[in-house]
Amino acid sequence: MRDPRFRAILEERKRLLRETYARQPGFTRAVVEDLHVASFHRGEFFESEKASAPYLLFRALRLMWVGDAFFAQVCYRARMSMKAKGIPILPRILHKVSMITAQMSIDELVYMHPGVFIAHGQVVIGGATEIMSGCFIAPWVSIGLQSGSVYGPPIGHRVFVGSGAKLLGQLTVGDEAVIAAQAMVSEDVPAGVTVAGVPARPVRSK
Numbered sequence: 109m110r111d112p113r114f115r116a117i118l119e120e121r122k123r124l125l126r127e128t129y130a131r132q133p134g135f136t137r138a139v140v141e142d143l144h145v146a147s148f149h150r151g152e153f154f155e156s157e158k159a160s161a162p163y164l165l166f167r168a169l170r171l172m173w174v175g176d177a178f179f180a181q182v183c184y185r186a187r188m189s190m191k192a193k194g195i196p197i198l199p200r201i202l203h204k205v206s207m208i209t210a211q212m213s214i215d216e217l218v219y220m221h222p223g224v225f226i227a228h229g230q231v232v233i234g235g236a237t238e239i240m241s242g243c244f245i246a247p248w249v250s251i252g253l254q255s256g257s258v259y260g261p262p263i264g265h266r267v268f269v270g271s272g273a274k275l276l277g278q279l280t281v282g283d284e285a286v287i288a289a290q291a292m293v294s295e296d297v298p299a300g301v302t303v304a305g306v307p308a309r310p311v312r313s314k
Contacts, residue, residue, distance in 0.1 A: 117256070121217065124236045128236070130192070139182055149227070175228075177231070181212075183203070183209075187203055209229075221238075225243070227245065234251070237253075244267070249271070259277075260275075265284065266284045270290070273291045280296045282297060283299045284299060288302065293308040295307070298313075
């Protein structure tokens with residue numbers, strides 16, 4: 109605590125936490141939009157706007173039962189909703205539940221917009237990272253910060269992140285970019301560009 113750099117990082121984290129809690133979308137809205145996107149990618153598309161509340165609940169419970177990642181994602185939504193309301197203890201329990209059931213760890217600094225699809229577990233997202241709607245995140249993915257910073261990468265709309273990819277640090281991923289499987293991304297990715305390799309390099313543009 110005597111190191112002024114550590115103290116500055118700690119204070120920055122506290123400030124970002126307050127902002128993240130204040131921005132959180134409503135739990136029901138977030139889960140319904142996540143359900144809509146997840147159903148689409150699973151080939152089970154339905155019009156969530158016209159569905160009744162009991163039907164949406166049935167679809168959500170079914171997907172939580174058959175999909176490890178969706179269950180953990182709902183735990184994350186509930187956890188962040190509780191954090192925003194100042195509810196103690198339960199958010200920590202939900203975080204552990206998501207880690208046990210799906211090996212999925214999402215930091216409380218992460219702001220995930222409604223309508224993100226996480227295909228399976230084994231996903232780690234950390235730091236002050238923002239993920240826009242329409243993103244597809246495959247298993248074994250790591251997104252987040254590098255040592256000495258609290259900031260992770262902002263991920264644009266409809267970005268595809270392939271299995272085993274790593275996106276670390278204060279880089280930016282533009283809308284509709286594609287991160288190939290096993291890619292190690294350490295620099296900005298322009299919108300509509302596909303990157304692959306270690307380190308990741310552009311291989312195709314939209």
